[in-house]
Amino acid sequence: MDIASREYARRAREILQHHPQVRESVTGATVNFDRHRRSAYERIDAEAWRRWAEGVKTHLLTHLDRYLEEMEENLRKRGARVHWAETPEDVHDLLRRLATENDVRRVVKGKSMLSEELGVNRLLESLGVETVETDLGEYILQLLEEPPSHILGPAIHRSLQDIRDLFHRVHGTPLDASPEELAGAARRVLRQHFLSADMGITGANFLVAETGTIALVENEGNIRISTSLPRIHVALVGIEKLLPRLSDLSGFLQLIAGAATGQRLGTFVSLIQGPRCADSPDGPDSLHVVLVDNGRSRLLADSEAWEVLRCIRCGACLNICPVYRQTGGHAYGWVYSGPLGSVLAPGLVGLGAAMPLPFASSLCGACEEVCPVRIPIPDLLLSWRRRAVEEGLTSSLERWVMRGFSGLVTRPWLFARVSRAARLLLPFLRSRGLPVLRNWTQHRGGLSPSPKSFREKWKEGIE
Amino acid sequence: MSRESILSRVRAALSEHPRRDHPGHLEGERAPGDVLARFAERFRESGGEVQQFGSLEEARAWLDEFTCDFESVAVSSWVPDEVRPGLREEEPQAAELGVSVARLAIAETGSLLLDSREGRAVQLLPPTHLVWVWTSGLRDRLSEALEEVREELPAALALHSGPSRSADIGQITVKGVHGPGRVIAVVVPRPGSADLPDR
Amino acid sequence: MRVSLFATCLGDQFFAEATADAVRLLRSLGVEVDFPGGQTCCGQPAFNAGYWGEARRMAEHTIQVFEESEFVVLPSGSCAGMLRTRYPGLLLVDGPNGEAACGLAGRTFELAQFIVQILGVREVGRGLEGQRVAYHHGCHALRELEVRDEPIALLESSGAELVAWETAEECCGFGGVFSVKLPDVSAAMADRKLETLPAADVLTSADGGCLLHLAGRMKMRGLGTPVQHLASVLWEAARGHR
Numbered sequence: 001m002d003i004a005s006r007e008y009a010r011r012a013r014e015i016l017q018h019h020p021q022v023r024e025s026v027t028g029a030t031v032n033f034d035r036h037r038r039s040a041y042e043r044i045d046a047e048a049w050r051r052w053a054e055g056v057k058t059h060l061l062t063h064l065d066r067y068l069e070e071m072e073e074n075l076r077k078r079g080a081r082v083h084w085a086e087t088p089e090d091v092h093d094l095l096r097r098l099a100t101e102n103d104v105r106r107v108v109k110g111k112s113m114l115s116e117e118l119g120v121n122r123l124l125e126s127l128g129v130e131t132v133e134t135d136l137g138e139y140i141l142q143l144l145e146e147p148p149s150h151i152l153g154p155a156i157h158r159s160l161q162d163i164r165d166l167f168h169r170v171h172g173t174p175l176d177a178s179p180e181e182l183a184g185a186a187r188r189v190l191r192q193h194f195l196s197a198d199m200g201i202t203g204a205n206f207l208v209a210e211t212g213t214i215a216l217v218e219n220e221g222n223i224r225i226s227t228s229l230p231r232i233h234v235a236l237v238g239i240e241k242l243l244p245r246l247s248d249l250s251g252f253l254q255l256i257a258g259a260a261t262g263q264r265l266g267t268f269v270s271l272i273q274g275p276r277c278a279d280s281p282d283g284p285d286s287l288h289v290v291l292v293d294n295g296r297s298r299l300l301a302d303s304e305a306w307e308v309l310r311c312i313r314c315g316a317c318l319n320i321c322p323v324y325r326q327t328g329g330h331a332y333g334w335v336y337s338g339p340l341g342s343v344l345a346p347g348l349v350g351l352g353a354a355m356p357l358p359f360a361s362s363l364c365g366a367c368e369e370v371c372p373v374r375i376p377i378p379d380l381l382l383s384w385r386r387r388a389v390e391e392g393l394t395s396s397l398e399r400w401v402m403r404g405f406s407g408l409v410t411r412p413w414l415f416a417r418v419s420r421a422a423r424l425l426l427p428f429l430r431s432r433g434l435p436v437l438r439n440w441t442q443h444r445g446g447l448s449p450s451p452k453s454f455r456e457k458w459k460e461g462i463e
Numbered sequence: 464m465s466r467e468s469i470l471s472r473v474r475a476a477l478s479e480h481p482r483r484d485h486p487g488h489l490e491g492e493r494a495p496g497d498v499l500a501r502f503a504e505r506f507r508e509s510g511g512e513v514q515q516f517g518s519l520e521e522a523r524a525w526l527d528e529f530t531c532d533f534e535s536v537a538v539s540s541w542v543p544d545e546v547r548p549g550l551r552e553e554e555p556q557a558a559e560l561g562v563s564v565a566r567l568a569i570a571e572t573g574s575l576l577l578d579s580r581e582g583r584a585v586q587l588l589p590p591t592h593l594v595w596v597w598t599s600g601l602r603d604r605l606s607e608a609l610e611e612v613r614e615e616l617p618a619a620l621a622l623h624s625g626p627s628r629s630a631d632i633g634q635i636t637v638k639g640v641h642g643p644g645r646v647i648a649v650v651v652p653r654p655g656s657a658d659l660p661d662r
Numbered sequence: 663m664r665v666s667l668f669a670t671c672l673g674d675q676f677f678a679e680a681t682a683d684a685v686r687l688l689r690s691l692g693v694e695v696d697f698p699g700g701q702t703c704c705g706q707p708a709f710n711a712g713y714w715g716e717a718r719r720m721a722e723h724t725i726q727v728f729e730e731s732e733f734v735v736l737p738s739g740s741c742a743g744m745l746r747t748r749y750p751g752l753l754l755v756d757g758p759n760g761e762a763a764c765g766l767a768g769r770t771f772e773l774a775q776f777i778v779q780i781l782g783v784r785e786v787g788r789g790l791e792g793q794r795v796a797y798h799h800g801c802h803a804l805r806e807l808e809v810r811d812e813p814i815a816l817l818e819s820s821g822a823e824l825v826a827w828e829t830a831e832e833c834c835g836f837g838g839v840f841s842v843k844l845p846d847v848s849a850a851m852a853d854r855k856l857e858t859l860p861a862a863d864v865l866t867s868a869d870g871g872c873l874l875h876l877a878g879r880m881k882m883r884g885l886g887t888p889v890q891h892l893a894s895v896l897w898e899a900a901r902g903h904r
Contacts, residue, residue: 013846023850029634048490055486062482065473078618084465136640137631153631160633183629183637190641195556211616221587221627221642227619228583239469244485246613250605251489253622254572264505265572265605268642269622280618281540281582293469301476322833326850360844362837362851363710365805385712394712402708406716409702410723423675439842443849444878450678454669458697462682 003349004333005357012331012360022157026149026328029156033319036262037370044258053255054374056248057310061300067209067242068291074212078274080287088118091236091290095120098288099129102232104198108190110216110223111135112203113151113313114236114292116335117348120201132193134222136186143170149329151336152260152315157328190222200226200284204237205312206252207289210245213273214289217256217266224268233275233284239291240300240309252312259314259372295348304383308343310373317367317377323360332357339367343380351384355393358384416455423449491571491604498570498601499650505573509625510638512647519545522651529593529647530560537589539563539581545654546595555582561589561643564657566612568596568648571604572624575648576612579619586621592643594623597653664694665776666731668724670741671703672870677737680870680891684737684773687897691781700727706744711839714752721749725762733780734770737893739803739868740838742772747806772803772868773893778812784819789902791821795895796862796887798855798876799831800869813868813892820899829858836875852879859887868892 015022060067072082085091098104107129109115121142124131133142137155141148143166148154155163163182167173171185202223206215214235216223227233243249249271257263276283300306318324318338329337334357336344342361345354358381367377388394408415426447429437440447452460494501503513516522526548530536536550537558548562555561563586565575575594577586586592602608605622612620627642638644665688673681685695705720724745728734736742746767754760777783795817803809817824835841835851842848852875859865865887867873877889 009844009846012844016846016850025634027854032634044491052486052489055483058483059485062477062480065470065477068470068473084469086465086469090465134641135631136629140631153634155631156634158633160635163632179632179635179637182632183640187640191556194641211613213616219627220629220640222640224583224621225587225641228579228587239473246609247488247606250609251491254491254605263509263624265574265622265624267509267623267625267628269574269624271616271620271622272618273616273620274618276579277618280579282584283579283618291469293465293472297469297472297476300473301479303479306476306480322835322851322854323844323847325854326847356843359711359840360847362801362833362835362840362848364801364833364837366801366833369805382710382712385710386714387712389712389714398711399713402711402713402716405703406705406708406713406719409705409720412700412702412727415702419671419675436842439845440878443845443882444875445881447676447874447878449675452678454674454678454681455697455699457678457682458685462685 003345003353005345005354007333008331008356008360011333012327015327015331021159022328023326025159026157027325029153030319030325033153033261033315037259037316037319040258040262049251049255050372050374052251053372054310056243057373060242060244061240061306061309064239064242064300067244068239071207071209071212071242074209075274075289078212079277080212080274080289083288083290085290086293088294091118091120091292092123094290095123095234096127098199098232098234099124099127102198104129104232106130106132106193106197107199107201108132108134108193108197108226108230109138110200110202110218110226111138111154112201112236113335114203114238115201116148117294118236118292120236132190134190134193134226136183136220139186139190140166147330147335149337150315150318151313157330194225194229197230199232199234200230201234201236202226204235204241205256206249207237207242208246208249209242211273213246213249213271215249215253216270216272217253219267221268224270227270227272228283231285232288233286234288234290236290236292239293239296255372256312256314259316259370299347302347305343305347305380307375308340308347308380310375311340311344312373314372316370316372320366320370322364322366323362332360339377343377343384346384351387351391352393355388358388420453423453491606498603501570502568502573502601505570506625506648509573510628511573511625512645513650514647515650519651519654522546522649533560533591536560536562537585539585541581542595543654543656545656546651555584555588558589560591560593561585562593562595564595565600565648567600567602567608569602569605569608572622574605574622574624576608577621577623579617583619586623587642590639590643591645591647593647593649596648596650597657598650599653601650663692663732664696665733665735666728667695667697668701668704668728668734668736668741669697670736670738670870672874673737676874677870677891680894681737683897684893687786687893687900688735690900691777691783691786693781698727698731704741704744706741707838709744709748709752718752718757721752721763722757722759725749725759725766728766729762731769733776734766735773735776736770737773737868737891738870739772739800739807739809740871742770742775743802743806745770772807772809774813774816774868774896775807775809778815784815786816786820786896787900787902788819788821789899790817790895793822793864794825794862795822796825796827796859796865797830798834798865798867798872800867800872801833803868804831816896816899820896822899825860825862827858827860829855834872834876836871838871841875848875849879852876853883856880856883856885862887864895865889866892866895
């Protein structure tokens with residue numbers, strides 16, 4: 001998926017002004033997710049779990065070469081094919097080859113943000129392969145031709161009525177159908193796809209180096225079915241998704257479930273070691289694991305920004321983010337949105353292309369408090385902002401203002417005089433000429449400074 | 464080649480960071496009390512049903528009554544004759560009921576650990592899933608269960624904690640979206656003829 | 663005990679009376695207050711906007727101004743957070759002022775934090791008897807300074823009833839430069855605070871920026887809950903007692 005973050009401010013405004021239902025749906029859903037997350041954290045010693053998880057991921061990342069090789073060896077031993085892809089094009093080439101060699105006509109997909117990042121659906125369509133998203137939310141979005149707006153609940157920006165209207169049009173269900181009826185209609189259609197698909201494509205939540213285990217977490221069962229019925233399973237995995245040992249998995253499976261939805265565990269967890277073998281009556285004949293870099297190794301070398309690679313994609317930072325809650329994910333213009341997206345985008349696609357996402361935050365710090373792997377998101381945002389200034393990506397007016405302001409600040413007598421002048425002038429200033437002032441007054445009315453500054457009051461004496 | 468260039472970039476990147484040791488085992492929750500009670504409570508919490516019988520005879524009697532509501536069944540190869548439903552058998556995609564055997568059951572998360580060797584379709588396609596849990600297969604913690612199966616990993620394992628569900632339609636929870644909408648764990652002593660791995 | 667007051671830009675220009683109330687409150691608690699005249703801005707706007715070179719100069723200036731102070735007290739959680747949690751990192755990078763930055767960080771307090779943690783006072787007076795108070799936790803006071811209980815303790819002991827506000831700990835959308843860079847999102851965030859605000863006699867917070875933003879938004883939406891800085895509310899609690 002291409003990045004369209006430059007449009008962030010315009011898209012955010014458009015969503016707020018013209019699609020108020022998005023704010024309502026997204027706020028409702030995320031507040032709910034976060035309430036569940038909070039109760040899950042209260043059940044455990046969350047601080048100890050988060051420190052542990054941070055430690056495991058940091059250990060993993062600082063030994064990544066070793067674990068990647070171990071992982072590869074263990075997967076091969078079990079008969080899986082391991083592929084390495086540096087770019088989306090590498091993944092496209094591989095999928096094109098697999099589809100042609102195996103005469104693949106129909107693909108069922110489990111929800112995978114990486115596949116969005118790589119533009120997999122568009123590629124498959126161009127090959128004439130029928131590609132069906134099977135996660136209910138993703139299926140809805142595929143019908144609507146929209147990208148996901150949340151890494152966990154891809155369609156949370158859509159209301160029940162939106163989906164009723166859609167299914168009425170597509171499946172002929174009544175306009176007042178219950179959620180059960182709607183889900184039933186989707187189930188019937190998707191079941192046929194599962195039974196006839198040649199290939200299942202999924203992501204992976206974790207990859208265990210020690211055993212070569214691919215761990216997939218979900219609530220619907222579509223991933224389990226996609227990895228069980230078709231004759232080929234392709235798992236797309238970012239190289240940062242590894243875990244060292246099987247014993248690490250139980251902590252991470254519980255933590256990701258708690259952080260994401262407050263569950264003790266995702267309803268279905270698949271732990272896949274390889275393709276079907278002699279002792280199993282069903283399962284895919286071949287398993288292809290694609291280890292995807294796409295900017296991750298470069299980000300690993302960035303000692304100021306690499307900590308985002310600990311991310312396990314739970315969505316907790318999106319759910320608690322008051323900025324994200326206003327607009328949902330589409331405003332960000334990229335596959336990953338919210339606080340995570342804002343610190344990952346500059347690392348993966350480059351700061352220039354990701355502007356102004358590092359600035360799409362009030363730096364409230366709520367995200368860092370809930371992150372299960374303790375990524376210091378506000379620090380990462382600040383670091384990207386500093387670099388944006390260093391690289392000349394901010395406006396020249398802003399640079400000029402900041403330089404002037406710092407000049408004033410270090411000259412107290414001048415600062416006092418200019419502040420006074422500004423305070424006295426403010427009520428008479430027309431905001432038309434000053435965009436900064438207009439941006440304030442448009443939403444909050446005029447500014448009314450104190451009649452006398454504190455400095456003046458102090459001089460006069462405070463009774 | 465992609466492999467070499469990725470690995471060499473990773474190695475070069477790692478010179479930027481001091482190596483960190485693995486923090487060791489996570490001391491999770493060790494709750495007091497009955498493992499079965501805790502399993503039942505948590506499995507029910509996520510919408511699953513639990514039945515428990517002290518003898519196979521009782522379980523058999525319950526099963527015969529329970530299966531009256533179903534016309535067809537898909538049964539995994541692991542289900543011993545003592546507890547095999549007397550229903551018309553079908554392929555999993557056509558059966559109303561799927562019956563399988565859990566390798567282990569985990570109290571901490573309220574989960575059933577299922578094994579690909581008994582067949583996956585039977586665990587996933589029928590709308591109702593009945594799972595036999597042998598009393599000897601109950602474990603307190605997930606880490607314990609994973610450690611136990613580590614030496615004998617099949618092509619795939621799965622943890623099922625309740626029925627299939629989704630809240631993707633207007634944030635309203637719906638059961639049985641793709642996988643079974645109803646799942647019943649039946650805890651009984653292990654029958655003599657059951658020969659699945661249980662060590 | 664002697665403290666230096668750091669009025670902050672907003673405290674000086676927009677909350678002059680509240681800042682004076684902070685002085686009155688501190689004096690009533692037996693503290694001698696001085697006001698170093700060389701003080702200007704802590705540099706947070708520049709820092710948060712990515713202008714760390716400029717922010718560093720402002721930080722160095724501020725460190726110099728408060729070099730001799732035993733304690734520095736600010737009627738702002740956000741600016742106090744800048745001094746306490748950001749100066750050391752900002753100046754340790756390449757400056758000879760790293761040590762001074764750490765020293766200042768350790769001596770800097772937000773007003774309520776200072777009253778409770780340093781003065782050991784948990785009640786300033788009971789002058790708010792019968793008043794319903796809504797308290798907005800500014801993000802930096804809450805998450806950088808970890809000041810959560812201090813203002814609550816002072817308000818509760820004042821006789822006021824703290825109203826349960828679902829979003830009391832959620833960001834109001836001010837965020838300094840954020841409020842003018844992304845004004846639509848910023849205003850929507852304030853609206854969520856206001857949509858969930860229960861009936862109250864006063865809305866207060868330790869941060870002038872948040873209050874300015876919330877008050878402006880309330881006016882635009884025709885809402886009428888009075889807004890007052892925490893310093894003034896606490897001074898009222900103290901004064902009413904006498």
